Amino acid sequence: MAKRLETMEENRNKLVAAARKAFADRGFAAASMDELTADVGLTRGALYHNFGDKRGLFAAVVHQIDSEMALRAKEIARLADGDWQRLLAEGEAYIEMALDPEVQRIVLLDGPAVLGDPSKWPSQNSCLAATRQTVSTLLERKVIKPLDEEAAARLLSGAALNAALWVAASDSPKEVLPKAIEAFRAIASGLLAVDQS
Amino acid sequence: MAKRLETMEENRNKLVAAARKAFADRGFAAASMDELTADVGLTRGALYHNFGDKRGLFAAVVHQIDSEMALRAKEIARLADGDWQRLLAEGEAYIEMALDPEVQRIVLLDGPAVLGDPSKWPSQNSCLAATRQTVSTLLERKVIKPLDEEAAARLLSGAALNAALWVAASDSPKEVLPKAIEAFRAIASGLLAVDQS
DNA sequence: TCATTTGATATACGGTCCGTATGTGAAATA
DNA sequence: TATTTCACATACGGACCGTATATCAAATGA
Incomplete structure (x- = not known):
C-alpha cells in the first residue's frame, strides 16, 4: 500500500x-x-x-500559477480565428490575466526578483512560450516582418505585461483596460509585413 | 559654520x-x-x-540611478533629429542602459518588488516620463495614432524593458542587441498614423 | 571663552526568521 | 513480529532588522 x-x-x-x-x-x-x-x-x-528551502516552495507556487495561465492561453488560442488573431488574442489574454493580484504579486513582481529571468524558470514562463510559438508560425507564413523570433515574442509579451501593470495600478482598471488593449493592437500591428500596397 | x-x-x-x-x-x-x-x-x-529604514536607503539608490538615466535620456533626445526619431532613440537608449547590471538588478528586478509599481516611485521613473513626453508631442502633431498617451508610453517602455532583459540574459548580448533594436523599431512603427497611401 | 543645548551617530537589546542537525514514530518490509 | 526506512517534528545557532538609549562633538548664546 x-x-x-x-x-x-x-x-x-x-x-x-x-x-x-x-x-x-x-x-x-x-x-x-x-x-x-x-x-x-x-x-x-x-x-x-x-x-x-523557501525559494523552492516559491518556485512550486510559480509553477502552479504558470500552468493555469498556460491552460487558459491554450484555450484562448484554440478559439482564435486565424494566426494573426491568435497572436492578438493571446496578448490580450495575457493583459487580462495579469490583472489578477496573485499573478501580479507572485509572477510579475516577486518572481523575477527571487528566481531571476523568467526564461530560466523551471516553468519556463508558459505565456511567453505560447507567444513565441504563434510568432514562429507567423514568421513561417511571412505574415510578419522577418524579425528574430525570440525578440518579437519578448517585446510583445513585455508590452502586454507593462500594459497589465499599468491597468492594475490605475484607479479605474475597468476603464483603462480597453485603452491598453487598443494600444497593444496598434503596437502589434507594427510587426505586420504588409505595406498593403 | x-x-x-x-x-x-x-x-x-x-x-x-x-x-x-x-x-x-x-x-x-x-x-x-x-x-x-x-x-x-x-x-x-x-x-x-x-x-x-532599509527600504528608504534602497529608494535613495534607485533615485540616484534613475537621475543618471534621465540625464542620459535627455542627452539622447537632444541629439535626435525629429520627434519620431527621438522616440526611437529614447527606446533604444533605454534598452542599452538596461544592459548595465546595476540598472538591471536594482531598478528592473528588485525595484518593483521592493517599492511597487514604478509609476509611484519618488523618482517617478524618468525614462517612462521621457517617453510619455515624446509620445505627447507626437500625439499633438498627429504623427501617431490617436491612442491613450499613457498606454502608448507604457507599452513602448515595457517592450524596451523586456528587450533589455532578454539581451542581458542571453549568452552573447552584443550579438542579439541589434535584433532587439530592430524588433523595437518594428513594434514602435505600429503606432504611426500614416497608411502611407 | 565657557557653559549649555542640540542632534548626528554609536551602542545595546529584543524579536523574528531561516536553514540545519538531530530525534521520533508510523508505515513499509522481510 | 522484528527491523528498517523516511517523512516530519523538534531544537539549535546565527544573521538580520528596527528601536530605544547613550554619547560626544559641534553649534549656540552669554
Missing part, C-alpha cells in the same frame, strides 16, 4: 496552497514559513523536506 | 554609494546593512537616522 506517498502528496498540496495565499497577500519577503506551515497543521520540517 | 551639515552630507553619500554596490552585487534581500555601513566606517545608527 502507498499510504506514505498519498499523505505526502496531500501535504505538498496543502503547503503549496498555503504558500500561494501567503506569498500573494504579503509578498515573498514578508511571508513567514512558520506561520504558513502552522496554518495547515504542519511545521517547517515538512517544508524543508519537500521543497528544500 | 555648517560643519555638521557638511559631514552629514558626506556620510549620506558614502552610505548611498556603499548601498548601491551592495544592492547591485547581492540584491536587496541579501544585502546586509551591518556590513554595508561598516564598509564606510559607520554603523547602522547613521543609516536609520538618515534614511529611516
Whole structure:
C-alpha cells in the first residue's frame, strides 16, 4: 500500500496552497514559513523536506500559477480565428490575466526578483512560450516582418505585461483596460509585413 | 559654520554609494546593512537616522540611478533629429542602459518588488516620463495614432524593458542587441498614423 | 571663552526568521 | 513480529532588522 506517498502528496498540496495565499497577500519577503506551515497543521520540517528551502516552495507556487495561465492561453488560442488573431488574442489574454493580484504579486513582481529571468524558470514562463510559438508560425507564413523570433515574442509579451501593470495600478482598471488593449493592437500591428500596397 | 551639515552630507553619500554596490552585487534581500555601513566606517545608527529604514536607503539608490538615466535620456533626445526619431532613440537608449547590471538588478528586478509599481516611485521613473513626453508631442502633431498617451508610453517602455532583459540574459548580448533594436523599431512603427497611401 | 543645548551617530537589546542537525514514530518490509 | 526506512517534528545557532538609549562633538548664546 502507498499510504506514505498519498499523505505526502496531500501535504505538498496543502503547503503549496498555503504558500500561494501567503506569498500573494504579503509578498515573498514578508511571508513567514512558520506561520504558513502552522496554518495547515504542519511545521517547517515538512517544508524543508519537500521543497528544500523557501525559494523552492516559491518556485512550486510559480509553477502552479504558470500552468493555469498556460491552460487558459491554450484555450484562448484554440478559439482564435486565424494566426494573426491568435497572436492578438493571446496578448490580450495575457493583459487580462495579469490583472489578477496573485499573478501580479507572485509572477510579475516577486518572481523575477527571487528566481531571476523568467526564461530560466523551471516553468519556463508558459505565456511567453505560447507567444513565441504563434510568432514562429507567423514568421513561417511571412505574415510578419522577418524579425528574430525570440525578440518579437519578448517585446510583445513585455508590452502586454507593462500594459497589465499599468491597468492594475490605475484607479479605474475597468476603464483603462480597453485603452491598453487598443494600444497593444496598434503596437502589434507594427510587426505586420504588409505595406498593403 | 555648517560643519555638521557638511559631514552629514558626506556620510549620506558614502552610505548611498556603499548601498548601491551592495544592492547591485547581492540584491536587496541579501544585502546586509551591518556590513554595508561598516564598509564606510559607520554603523547602522547613521543609516536609520538618515534614511529611516532599509527600504528608504534602497529608494535613495534607485533615485540616484534613475537621475543618471534621465540625464542620459535627455542627452539622447537632444541629439535626435525629429520627434519620431527621438522616440526611437529614447527606446533604444533605454534598452542599452538596461544592459548595465546595476540598472538591471536594482531598478528592473528588485525595484518593483521592493517599492511597487514604478509609476509611484519618488523618482517617478524618468525614462517612462521621457517617453510619455515624446509620445505627447507626437500625439499633438498627429504623427501617431490617436491612442491613450499613457498606454502608448507604457507599452513602448515595457517592450524596451523586456528587450533589455532578454539581451542581458542571453549568452552573447552584443550579438542579439541589434535584433532587439530592430524588433523595437518594428513594434514602435505600429503606432504611426500614416497608411502611407 | 565657557557653559549649555542640540542632534548626528554609536551602542545595546529584543524579536523574528531561516536553514540545519538531530530525534521520533508510523508505515513499509522481510 | 522484528527491523528498517523516511517523512516530519523538534531544537539549535546565527544573521538580520528596527528601536530605544547613550554619547560626544559641534553649534549656540552669554
